[in-house]
Amino acid sequence: MRNILWVQFKTSLAVNLQYRAANLIWLLGAVLEPLIYLVVWDTVANVQGGSVGGYTRSDFAAYFLAQMVVGRLTFTWIMWEYEYFIRDGTLARRLMRPLHPIWVDVADNLAYKMFIVVVLIPVTILLIFFFQPALQTGWLDLVAFLPALLLAFVLRFCVEWALAMAAFWTTRINAINQVYFVVFLFFSGQLAPLDLLPGFAQTLANVLPFRWMLAFPIEVLLGRLSAQEIVLGCAIQLGWIAVAVAMLLWAWRSGVKQFSAVGS
Amino acid sequence: MAPDEADQECPVCVEKLRKVYRVPVREAGVGAALRSLVKRNTKDIAAVNDISFRIEPSEIVGFLGPNGAGKTTTLKMASGLLHPSGGSVRVLGYEPWQRRREFLSQITLVMGNRNQLEWDIPCQDSYDLLAAVYRVPPAQYRQTLEELTNLLELEPLLSKPVRNLSLGERMKCEVAGALLHRPKVLFLDEPTIGLDVTMQRRIRAFLKTYNQRTGATILLTSHYMADVEALCKRVVVIHHGSLLYDGGLSGLVEQFSAYKTIAIDLADGRAGIPAGGWGAYGEVIEEDGGTIKLRVRKQETAAITGRLLADLSIADLTVEDPPIDEVIEKVFASQP
Amino acid sequence: MLHLIATYFRLGALNELQYRANFWINLLQSSLSLLSALAGMAVIFYHTDALAGWLPMELLALIGIYFLMSGFINTFVQPSMERFLQDIRLGTLDFVLTKPRDAQLLVSIRRISIWSLLDVLLGLAVLLIALQRLGRGFTLPQILGFVVVLAAGAVIVYSFWLILGTIAFWFVKIENILVIFQSMYQAGRWPVSIYPPALRVLLTFLVPVAFAVTVPAEAIIGRLEWTTLAASLGVALAIFVAARAFWLYGVRHYSGASA
Numbered sequence: 001m002r003n004i005l006w007v008q009f010k011t012s013l014a015v016n017l018q019y020r021a022a023n024l025i026w027l028l029g030a031v032l033e034p035l036i037y038l039v040v041w042d043t044v045a046n047v048q049g050g051s052v053g054g055y056t057r058s059d060f061a062a063y064f065l066a067q068m069v070v071g072r073l074t075f076t077w078i079m080w081e082y083e084y085f086i087r088d089g090t091l092a093r094r095l096m097r098p099l100h101p102i103w104v105d106v107a108d109n110l111a112y113k114m115f116i117v118v119v120l121i122p123v124t125i126l127l128i129f130f131f132q133p134a135l136q137t138g139w140l141d142l143v144a145f146l147p148a149l150l151l152a153f154v155l156r157f158c159v160e161w162a163l164a165m166a167a168f169w170t171t172r173i174n175a176i177n178q179v180y181f182v183v184f185l186f187f188s189g190q191l192a193p194l195d196l197l198p199g200f201a202q203t204l205a206n207v208l209p210f211r212w213m214l215a216f217p218i219e220v221l222l223g224r225l226s227a228q229e230i231v232l233g234c235a236i237q238l239g240w241i242a243v244a245v246a247m248l249l250w251a252w253r254s255g256v257k258q259f260s261a262v263g264s
Numbered sequence: 265m266a267p268d269e270a271d272q273e274c275p276v277c278v279e280k281l282r283k284v285y286r287v288p289v290r291e292a293g294v295g296a297a298l299r300s301l302v303k304r305n306t307k308d309i310a311a312v313n314d315i316s317f318r319i320e321p322s323e324i325v326g327f328l329g330p331n332g333a334g335k336t337t338t339l340k341m342a343s344g345l346l347h348p349s350g351g352s353v354r355v356l357g358y359e360p361w362q363r364r365r366e367f368l369s370q371i372t373l374v375m376g377n378r379n380q381l382e383w384d385i386p387c388q389d390s391y392d393l394l395a396a397v398y399r400v401p402p403a404q405y406r407q408t409l410e411e412l413t414n415l416l417e418l419e420p421l422l423s424k425p426v427r428n429l430s431l432g433e434r435m436k437c438e439v440a441g442a443l444l445h446r447p448k449v450l451f452l453d454e455p456t457i458g459l460d461v462t463m464q465r466r467i468r469a470f471l472k473t474y475n476q477r478t479g480a481t482i483l484l485t486s487h488y489m490a491d492v493e494a495l496c497k498r499v500v501v502i503h504h505g506s507l508l509y510d511g512g513l514s515g516l517v518e519q520f521s522a523y524k525t526i527a528i529d530l531a532d533g534r535a536g537i538p539a540g541g542w543g544a545y546g547e548v549i550e551e552d553g554g555t556i557k558l559r560v561r562k563q564e565t566a567a568i569t570g571r572l573l574a575d576l577s578i579a580d581l582t583v584e585d586p587p588i589d590e591v592i593e594k595v596f597a598s599q600p
Numbered sequence: 601m602l603h604l605i606a607t608y609f610r611l612g613a614l615n616e617l618q619y620r621a622n623f624w625i626n627l628l629q630s631s632l633s634l635l636s637a638l639a640g641m642a643v644i645f646y647h648t649d650a651l652a653g654w655l656p657m658e659l660l661a662l663i664g665i666y667f668l669m670s671g672f673i674n675t676f677v678q679p680s681m682e683r684f685l686q687d688i689r690l691g692t693l694d695f696v697l698t699k700p701r702d703a704q705l706l707v708s709i710r711r712i713s714i715w716s717l718l719d720v721l722l723g724l725a726v727l728l729i730a731l732q733r734l735g736r737g738f739t740l741p742q743i744l745g746f747v748v749v750l751a752a753g754a755v756i757v758y759s760f761w762l763i764l765g766t767i768a769f770w771f772v773k774i775e776n777i778l779v780i781f782q783s784m785y786q787a788g789r790w791p792v793s794i795y796p797p798a799l800r801v802l803l804t805f806l807v808p809v810a811f812a813v814t815v816p817a818e819a820i821i822g823r824l825e826w827t828t829l830a831a832s833l834g835v836a837l838a839i840f841v842a843a844r845a846f847w848l849y850g851v852r853h854y855s856g857a858s859a
Contacts, residue, residue: 022777025776033783036787043651349856361855375695380695
């Protein structure tokens with residue numbers, strides 16, 4: 001299995017190199033989004049005398065730059081691809097291999113991230129110089145960041161892969177994905193740090209899994225959480241991962257049954 | 265610049281036509297891919313190399329050649345899609361690459377593996393669009409469409425979107441759509457590719473009828489011999505961008521084939537096979553019990569035929585030209 | 601020429617209209633988009649009374665125009681441009697170039713997405729609500745100014761998309777080149793004045809988001825300066841001419857002309 005994955009990884013890397021211009025364009029859009037929110041909140045903080053809800057302008061800079069990095073390292077795009085895999089025979093081919101198709105997507109995802117990290121690092125450094133974020137990260141925070149980030153990625157990948165399974169039952173993928181991303185926008189900490197949401201929204205954010213995909217690793221990185229909170233957070237991440245994997249397996253099995261019955 | 269009177273007599277006239285491409289050269293592997301980021305190696309390739317020919321009005325001419333021979337490139341230069349690198353091409357007296365409106369209104373392009381009809385709307389709607397694009401007067405549009413519908417049996421297909429049609433039905437509709445504006449010159453690039461045998465015959469029959477009725481000049485590229493045999497009295501063979509042959513079909517075999525085929529039916533069936541095998545007479549192409557086909561040199565045909573009749577007990581013997589497909593294949597294979 | 605455009609639009613619209621289900625799906629998606637924008641605005645104004653000098657209802661008007669312009673782009677500009685890129689990839693552009701009509705015209709009108717007009721309607725509704733809440737009167741010059749800069753914005757956006765598409769003549773592999781506009785356009789949800797100077801220049805002159813959204817919004821809420829109006833018209837003319845010239849150059853390159 002490791003051999004197949006390694007080959008897939010290398011192939012994906014080569015493809016990414018070929019489509020480097022297209023990849024840069026995607027990256028541009030992805031980098032711009034947190035920057036826009038940064039500028040908006042920066043403007044609000046400016047008007048309100050330098051800070052909003054406990055976040056100063058440099059706090060916002062730190063938050064959204066961290067969000068940019070964490071976002072790029074944890075995101076997936078599989079929910080847009082699956083309907084094409086089903087239609088053009090890619091899925092049928094993958095089902096014939098002695099390997100669960102999810103692993104191909106994992107290799108593909110990691111290859112892309114390895115590719116863009118090369119560009120992401122200098123871009124991040126540049127933006128740090130430009131926006132002057134307030135950084136209060138300690139060594140422990142950095143160490144704790146890695147597992148938090150990894151768990152966030154696993155959780156996000158599982159949930160979004162399960163979401164991709166919707167392609168087995170409907171062609172209205174765009175609508176379904178849009179619902180997911182709108183909810184994600186608010187409750188993962190993408191639009192604003194979760195502390196800034198109105199009370200009822202914050203409660204909701206704590207109950208939903210999205211916070212653990214994005215906001216949590218950001219807060220760890222920025223040194224905003226105590227050791228206890230970090231450990232508790234990781235535990236919750238693991239809990240949600242268990243739920244997500246169960247969901248994923250169920251969606252996959254039903255989906256494949258549907259696929260085999262109906263064909264593509 | 266208006267076309268000369270003399271040029272009107274020559275629907276397609278090509279003189280020392282050249283098309284040169286600069287192509288990037290690169291090997292496989294990640295290392296080579298990274299190196300190519302820094303330095304690009306290129307090579308000049310002549311896709312079309314000094315080709316000259318002249319087509320007469322109402323002729324149907326077939327362009328034969330393997331993939332990459334330069335047939336499609338020549339066609340594209342004639343239809344105005346590509347600028348020649350050298351030489352000249354004139355179609356209906358115009359220089360095609362100038363893409364003058366009057367020129368484009370009188371030609372049409374059909375590509376076998378690509379559709380110009382809109383995918384999701386009924387064929388009829390695509391036709392309405394084409395009529396609007398070519399500014400075909402309504403009465404003429406109706407009449408032409410009626411004729412084409414009858415000739416190609418399009419009646420059940422008109423209200424269906426192209427994506428619901430089979431490959432053959434799609435091609436019929438494509439061809440009809442290309443002729444709505446009654447062009448004088450037709451450029452057909454592999455029009456029967458991928459079609460089943462019946463549909464190939466239908467399309468060929470239609471093209472022949474269309475040519476007889478309207479006198480349109482047809483330039484047809486193909487790598488199917490059958491297309492050319494059915495439609496074209498004149499064949500132009502292109503390989504590696506050069507013109508190998510320009511003339512009638514029979515002349516093609518004469519010029520390029522050094523062999524003939526002798527088909528033998530043995531009177532005693534299997535039992536009649538000579539003890540030493542067929543090597544003394546010729547090369548065996550086909551063997552089925554008592555029926556054998558031999559390949560022999562043209563000059564030796566008479567002599568070998570004589571020997572066969574003398575040595576063996578033969579029920580039937582025929583001397584044939586080799587299939588043109590084979591001839592062409594050998595021609596292309598022999599040119600490096 | 602008008603007959604040709606009318607034929608394409610008529611047939612395109614009629615054919616899409618037969619898929620009724622798409623109406624509801626598109627309505628759902630457009631509403632969701634709008635809801636998201638409004639909720640975002642609500643979170644912001646939970647913490648402040650004004651954003652860079654823009655009052656909540658003024659920002660709402662901006663959002664209305666953002667959706668209106670989105671609708672225009674998604675209905676008339678994006679479908680044709682995406683079709684154009686597909687044509688280059690598949691080699692079917694040859695069919696366009698052998699027609700006795702201006703290729704730029706054909707390429708620009710080939711596809712429309714009729715359901716995206718819902719975005720235009722929603723945007724208009726939001727705009728009207730915002731204006732009504734603002735309670736300011738309208739002068740005729742103000743309305744005229746708005747219409748003019750809105751039209752100029754549309755021309756600028758179309759020309760920009762055409763330039764992006766023309767680049768595909770050289771770089772066929774950049775399948776998502778049109779995404780450049782869409783990524784930058786999301787910045788148009790907020791008034792361009794909030795962005796740092798470097799980004800503001802980028803969003804005005806490189807990717808014309810400012811002229812598409814912020815300027816018409818300024819016009820309708822009564823903030824338009826004469827200089828901005830003049831700039832809008834000037835840029836519209838300049839970019840249209842430049843896009844046309846670049847297009848012709850691209851076609852010549854595609855057909856292998858040495859010049």
